[in-house]
Amino acid sequence: MYKKLAAVGVTVLLVGALSACSFGDDDKDTSSNNGSKETTSSKSSSNNSSTDSLQNKNFDMSYEDAVSAFKDKHSDADISGVELEKNLGKYVYTVDGISNDNEYEMKFNAETKEQMSDETDKLDQEDAGGVEKENEKLNLDGIKTPKEAMDKAISSQAGDVTSWNIERELDTTYYEVTVKQDNNKYDIKLNAKTLEVLQTEQDD
Known part of the structure; x- marks a missing residue:
């Protein structure tokens, strides 16, 4: 019985660890996407004519x-x-x-x-x-x-x-x-x- 409880405990810990990794990856993807959006935005604004125009x-x-x-x-x-x-x-x-x-x-x-x-x-x-x-x-x-x-x-x-x-x-x-x-x-x-x-x- 103790072996079964130990196995269940290990399984719960593994699921928790995987979830944490998954959230970490999502955060990285989000920041990466934000960065690409900012780059696109700055590029488009640089194509605009200047205030002297x-x-x-x-x-x-x-x-x-x-x-x-x-x-x-x-x-x-x-x-x-x-x-x-x-x-x-x-x-x-x-x-x-x-x-x-x-x-x-x-x-x-x-x-x-x-x-x-x-x-x-x-x-x-x-x-x-x-x-x-x-x-x-x-x-x-x-x-x-x-x-x-x-x-x-x-x-x-x-x-x-x-x-x-x-x-x-x-x-x-x-x-x-x-x-x-x-x-x-x-x-x-x-x-x-x-x-x-x-x-x-x-x-x-």
């Missing part, structure tokens, strides 16, 4: 505000180009416009809404009378926002957005987004209404 900045003056301010001054003109870039430490909107007989360029500080300049040039005789205006004026109705264009550009080429502009070529209005990665710069052209990538060029 235009994609991650908000300004008191939107591009619509800049266009409206331009039209308030030059009601006879159509918009022919809009650009946002950092210039001498300031983020600057450049709005270009064209009327039947003149070209205009206005600059605004995107952070303060301050008007920085307003220039007018008379068109050459062959471009006057609305000829050049028909070729250059933009149709901004229904286009995507600059943020959407920047997000699309970054999805096709990782990096920091340093500038964007809206222009027209033939009948296509497009965004050109400049992305910098390390020492390389890429100009990505996107259809302004569909965000289809039209062209990607690497600057020399």
Whole structure:
């Protein structure tokens, strides 16, 4: 009888020891999984653009505000180009416009809404009378926002957005987004209404 009790006692001790080992293994697996999750998380965050990227900045003056301010001054003109870039430490909107007989360029500080300049040039005789205006004026109705264009550009080429502009070529209005990665710069052209990538060029 004593032998039976001893055998039962040994069996209980073995089961307890195995259970303890099992729990220890589970703890190791859990910490290992946590470690791999942290590594994945840090890797994905390192792929994001930096805080210097235009994609991650908000300004008191939107591009619509800049266009409206331009039209308030030059009601006879159509918009022919809009650009946002950092210039001498300031983020600057450049709005270009064209009327039947003149070209205009206005600059605004995107952070303060301050008007920085307003220039007018008379068109050459062959471009006057609305000829050049028909070729250059933009149709901004229904286009995507600059943020959407920047997000699309970054999805096709990782990096920091340093500038964007809206222009027209033939009948296509497009965004050109400049992305910098390390020492390389890429100009990505996107259809302004569909965000289809039209062209990607690497600057020399």
